[in-house]
Amino acid sequence: MIIVMKPQAKESSITNIIDIIERKGLQAHLSAGKEVTIIGVVGDKSQLDNQNLEIAEDVDKIVTVTESYKLANKKFHPEPTIVQVGNVFIGGDELVIMSGPCAVESKEQVLETAHAIKKSGAQILRGGAYKPRTSPYAFQGLEEEGLRFMKEAREETGLSVICEVTSLAAIEAAVKYVDMLQIGARNMQNFYLLKEAGKSGLPVLLKRGLSATIDEWLNAAEYIIAEGNPNVVLCERGIRTFETATRNTLDISAVPVIKTKSHLPVIVDPSHATGVRGYVKPLSRCAIAAGADGLMIETHPNPSIALSDGPQSLNFSQFEELCNDLRPFANLAGKKF
Amino acid sequence: MIIVMKPQAKESSITNIIDIIERKGLQAHLSAGKEVTIIGVVGDKSQLDNQNLEIAEDVDKIVTVTESYKLANKKFHPEPTIVQVGNVFIGGDELVIMSGPCAVESKEQVLETAHAIKKSGAQILRGGAYKPRTSPYAFQGLEEEGLRFMKEAREETGLSVICEVTSLAAIEAAVKYVDMLQIGARNMQNFYLLKEAGKSGLPVLLKRGLSATIDEWLNAAEYIIAEGNPNVVLCERGIRTFETATRNTLDISAVPVIKTKSHLPVIVDPSHATGVRGYVKPLSRCAIAAGADGLMIETHPNPSIALSDGPQSLNFSQFEELCNDLRPFANLAGKKF
Amino acid sequence: MIIVMKPQAKESSITNIIDIIERKGLQAHLSAGKEVTIIGVVGDKSQLDNQNLEIAEDVDKIVTVTESYKLANKKFHPEPTIVQVGNVFIGGDELVIMSGPCAVESKEQVLETAHAIKKSGAQILRGGAYKPRTSPYAFQGLEEEGLRFMKEAREETGLSVICEVTSLAAIEAAVKYVDMLQIGARNMQNFYLLKEAGKSGLPVLLKRGLSATIDEWLNAAEYIIAEGNPNVVLCERGIRTFETATRNTLDISAVPVIKTKSHLPVIVDPSHATGVRGYVKPLSRCAIAAGADGLMIETHPNPSIALSDGPQSLNFSQFEELCNDLRPFANLAGKKF
Amino acid sequence: MIIVMKPQAKESSITNIIDIIERKGLQAHLSAGKEVTIIGVVGDKSQLDNQNLEIAEDVDKIVTVTESYKLANKKFHPEPTIVQVGNVFIGGDELVIMSGPCAVESKEQVLETAHAIKKSGAQILRGGAYKPRTSPYAFQGLEEEGLRFMKEAREETGLSVICEVTSLAAIEAAVKYVDMLQIGARNMQNFYLLKEAGKSGLPVLLKRGLSATIDEWLNAAEYIIAEGNPNVVLCERGIRTFETATRNTLDISAVPVIKTKSHLPVIVDPSHATGVRGYVKPLSRCAIAAGADGLMIETHPNPSIALSDGPQSLNFSQFEELCNDLRPFANLAGKKF
Incomplete structure (x- = not known):
């Protein structure tokens, strides 16, 4: 100081x-x-x-010359952290792909998606049961029923499953059904929720807030770790800038910056970053090339009738093609996939 | 469309x-x-x-050519809304000043502050009992004890009181003690919290998120009103930009924009917008001149030892001087103060 | 360091x-x-x-702990600079209003405008003869002919006149006709142009770049002053942020920040900052309340057929009403007008 | 409309x-x-x-529903443009690397650099003779003497050469010595300079402005093409956001967006985007993976004494290692290198 x-x-x-x-x-x-x-x-x-x-x-x-986060800081923990989610390991030598619909809509949709993404190589099923939506008149999620469908998909396919939580009630429900909690961008500085996620004992995927600096993001991770839960994975999903050609601006530099400042794994969500299906492939390649430990990609059996974020979702054949395209990039970047 | x-x-x-x-x-x-x-x-x-x-x-x-918010939209509700908080009216012909410490630290601090700000002309006492802080190692608030001190201050002085809430538990506690709930900038899109605040029946001060557009802000207000609670006051407190000379960038244009798009009252918080005590006076004048219905100003008996946000807080003589300075500007802008 | x-x-x-x-x-x-x-x-x-x-x-x-600008720095020049433009003084106890069309279109337009704005109280006539436009297909200005019209308006009315310059050739022409050069926002870091403006000997109005920090802005002023020309007036005209309700975001805090860091006068341009005629009045009041030394306001005999920036221009009766509205605010802020 | x-x-x-x-x-x-x-x-x-x-x-x-740029628009020119620079082709099946010092400092420095980068695989030598610097007290470039050194390096090595131009005088000098003109980020909306660059007949590298939207960038390209010069290459070099961990934020999505909206080639400059040497490799990989046609990488014989931008420059062995690292990524992305 x-x-x-x-x-x-x-x-x-x-x-x-x-x-x-x-x-x-x-x-x-x-x-x-x-x-x-x-x-x-x-x-x-x-x-x-x-x-x-x-x-x-x-x-x-x-x-100030020292960072306020300590537990998330690479200076005091030089070894990379590997986070176990079910039987999947994030942060090691494997590229981990989380995929599935923005919102859980029905049991059939979730099961069909789970089988399809597993076939293409994804290891974790994502699906929102509690949806934070800008407008109160948009679909808000199936809540606990949605969580149940996710659990069934896990049992049928062996995939690990992740769901976003938006309240203590949602955390209390989710711990009964899923392998990993997701804290969304809008809740990145909902410190109350961070602490409760920390206490849950489950690994946590922490998305970057739309206007959060990397330092604030690592301080948010610190809230979770400080509750005794070191299993935090960071997810870059675009920040808010003046540019409107994409929904948000993917800050791809965040990947090497995080690798320099922290020992936590970091993945990239190109679907939310751009909001445009056609940009998912180039930005997925890009994330892998930059050193990301994984990707989160939205898929849907029929994107044109998805209840949320259809325009950025891939259908199953597009996802299959994407995984095939990414495989050699992953290998070149030193990741198995 | x-x-x-x-x-x-x-x-x-x-x-x-x-x-x-x-x-x-x-x-x-x-x-x-x-x-x-x-x-x-x-x-x-x-x-x-x-x-x-x-x-x-x-x-x-x-x-899209129509806004997604309806209840907050001036098009369908041309008359300005006046929100009653205790016996204070926000949005009418009076300039309303909310003042007090960033964080409630002790009963003495709160009572001393309440008496001082009332003397200078403030109508509402603010004070944080649940503090959202970037670092988990910073002071996190006195919680319910802090709320009790606020209530005592109300009883002693007749001021109305407002506290920030950050969780359902905090709302459940706060309704027993305060006249108005505050949703902070970091929780502006914590939709779960917005709904619960809407259900509380208390008027709500909704701060603008650091990277929220005015449309998103009005949609957040819509969440509260859609629960049957029309008593929402908006608070501009600075947005995040590239400029670092001030902590945030006060978007003063938001005041006339809100007056054009919505019927809700809007106040300005120059303390959080700039983070610098010396800029509070020019920006308070400025907010009044732009048409704001009120101000939120941080004060503290001794800013140099405040547990939170001391550098932007005024001491009581500075606050007294500020109120005297603002009075003719308020009158010129058509507000009693 | x-x-x-x-x-x-x-x-x-x-x-x-x-x-x-x-x-x-x-x-x-x-x-x-x-x-x-x-x-x-x-x-x-x-x-x-x-x-x-x-x-x-x-x-x-x-x-780094010291600023890279020295000549523009208040630390080494605590007295405020007063800049003389013709027989007008900016930075002293007078509120100075520059007004006129975005683009000079004809002699009649310029003369009519000059008489009208003078009557309402403006002291300086503005009008663009060299127009920087985003699209090459938009009107690019009358160039030297436009400058001649400005000079005639000066001779007829006694107003001082200012024109934007965008190249060395434009500076060489402008010095023959006008009292003050304007460097526009897009050229704020056109260092070659800054040096030439410095050498011209005329006072310079330096608009802030759309993404320029206040420090970069003061460094740009330093380029002009370093050529031996201390007569620089700064003009805040909005910065680029994520908000789209206004064309740019007026950074009103820049006014007190500049007053703290520099001795140079600072004025505000609410027309370009918002791009919306209806917001010019509240933001003009606001600029005066924040301590600005002047305003730049676009006017046009008939905004609905203006060749540039019509939607943000006032007609003469609107301008007259604006000046009358602003007068008591100026006096309250300690400025004659 | x-x-x-x-x-x-x-x-x-x-x-x-x-x-x-x-x-x-x-x-x-x-x-x-x-x-x-x-x-x-x-x-x-x-x-x-x-x-x-x-x-x-x-x-x-x-x-508005149609873009204001026509000549740069893929809708009216679906075939990709390939720009010839000396005997190098940008936009075809080759990855083109431009490299060299931020500022030309001496003949020895330029020749030594030219030989080194050629050996590692770069095809174009870059070097600034006219330097736009934030502070007037920083090194401003060798001007025409610097251009002469660049030409000598071309003659000795057969590399094509590119220099930034900042004024008409600089363009007039540069056309005698170099193969391609560069318009820097700060001059992207210096429309006067764009027109003059268009008239020069030389191919132009147009860097994106720090706060320019992609639409504004394409409109700037339109200014050059409208002068009868279709040989424009775009260069993404980071935009200004709130994040300070990197000097700017590389908007990597701009690469696929440009490929969708325009037929012009696009390259990426990771050195200026981040300002940090350690991030050049991951972001170079990333640019190639996203589909860029080339890279601009700063190199210097001894970065620790470079007169400009040393901290982001690579020395020759680092550059050699970078090129070797990138080769398989380029090939995987379908580019020869």
């Missing part, structure tokens, strides 16, 4: 800051430059959390 | 779209241009919700 | 950095913390410009 | 719009819905360019 003083800061203001630092048992290192004086703080800076030094006299700004 | 066909769309593709529209009981109006053909849809377009016409053959794009 | 080392940086890496710093004649101040070591640099940091310390071994990041 | 009327629009307002449309020789198709009436316009809509129908009475908004 570095405190930058204003030019011409009074001697007494500098002394005051040093006093506060030393009174808390930390050390202050002074660098008096021609224009400005800076004060480096050495020691446990959490002692200073509520001192609000920014508004002490003659302070220009505070620069 | 307008369907734009691709150039050289096949006759059969156009017929197909018209068939779908007419089969659902709507009318299709065809405009065949030199480059492209467009099809206007007349009737209840919700009938087409799950038809995913975007991916039908030769369709280029779908343009 | 502060160099933050990686955790577990090798002793030799730290010594290496200190050597580089000291070899350049600067001092290095070391703070060895538990997690990281930081090195404060004292002295003329321009000596280190091409050392690229970011990529030296074990360096985590470089934090 | 579609005109959406306000709810309860008066009959006379609708008639007025239809009159304007028909008077200009176009056809109006009316769809009168329950809530709103829409009017489709058929015919040459450029006739309506200056009618500003947005502000006619009772008009809610105008929706």
